[in-house]
Amino acid sequence: MSLAETFNAQHRSGQDLDGTPGTSLPDFFGVTDPNDQVFSSLSNAGSSSLNVAFDSANIDQLTADEFSLSYDGANWTLRNLTSGATDTVTPGTTFSKYGLDIDLTVSGTAVAGDKFLLRPTRQGGDDIAANITNPREIAAAAPVRIDGQTSGTGIPTNTGSGKFSSGTVTGSLPSLPITLTYDDTTNTFSDGGAISFGYDPTTQSGATFTSADTGISGLEFTISGSPDNNDQFVISANGGGGGDNRNALALAGLQTDKTMNNATASFQDSYGQMIADVGVKTRRAQTLATTQGNLADQAQARHDAVSAVNLDEEAAEMMRWQQAYQAAAQVVTISDTIFQTLLQATGR
Structure with missing residues (x-):
C-alpha cells in the first residue's frame, strides 16, 4: 500500500507523452479502498458510520496493524490490536495517525458500546493492480x-x-x-x-x-x-513529454528514498526486512515442528512402556501356552490309554 500510494503521488507530479498532467491521468496503481475493510459490530445499536482514507502526507507511518474503534458514550477509543496502544478520538473530528485519516464527521448517531473493526491494509497485496497499460500515459516527463x-x-x-x-x-x-x-x-x-x-x-x-x-x-x-x-x-x-524523463527518474528514485517506517526505510529496506522475517518465521516453524515431533515420539515411547504390547514377550507367552496345551493333550492321551487298558482287563 505504501509503495502504491507513494508511486501514485509522484506520478501525479509528471505529465505523459501527450502533455497531459499526471493529475488528469488515472493513478498508476489501483489499490484497495480502506473503507472496504471497515466492519461494524453486529451488536451496534447506533447509526453512525465512519470514513477511512490513507493519509498521503504521512504514508510512511502506514503499518500492517489492525484496529478497533469503540464508543463509550462520550469519546471514541482507537486501539491498535497489534501493540495494544490506544488513542482517544473526539466525535465529529478527523483523526490522523498510523498513515490513516479516520473521519468521524459523517452522519449518524453513535450509541455507547458501538464498535468498528479496521483492517486498512489486509487486502493490499491481493488487490494492487496497474491501471495504466498504455505507455503514452506514463507521466515520465516533468510538467x-x-x-x-x-x-x-x-x-x-x-x-x-x-x-x-x-x-x-x-x-x-x-x-x-x-x-x-x-x-x-x-x-x-x-x-x-x-x-x-x-x-x-x-x-x-x-x-x-x-x-x-x-x-x-x-x-x-x-x-x-x-x-x-x-x-x-x-x-x-512543459510543452510535451518527448525526450523528458525527469519524473521517470524521480519515480525510479523512490526505490531508495526513505518513504516507509516513519521515514527510516526504503522500499528495498522494507522488502529485505519482510523476506528476512518470513525466513526467520519459517525456520522457527520448522524447528518447532521438529521439537514437537520429538516430544510426541518420547511421549508415545513412555506410553508404550506402560501399556503397549511387547511383541517378543507376547510371542514367548504364546509358545508357553502352546507347550502347556500340548502337555495337557498328552495327559488326556495317557488317561485314555489307561482307561482303555482297564476296560480290557475287566472284560477278561
Missing part, C-alpha cells in the same frame, strides 16, 4: 521547464554564466509562466511581484532551492554559475 531568456528568434539574451536546473515538482504549482530577473546589486532573483529570493554566486553556486527558499510553491531547482545583472530565467509549462 515545467526553466530556460534562460531568449530573443524572438530563440537566441539566448543572457550574458552571464548562471544556469537553472530543469526543476523538480514537489506539489501544486503556481500559475505559469514566471519570469525571474537577477539583480547583481542585491544578489536577488525577483518576478517584480511577490516572489523574491537571494542568490549569491560566490557561496551558493550549485545549491538547491526549495519552495520554502523561493516562495514558488511545488517546485525546487538548483542554481549554478554567476548571472549578470538583468539576466532572466523563465519558469514555464
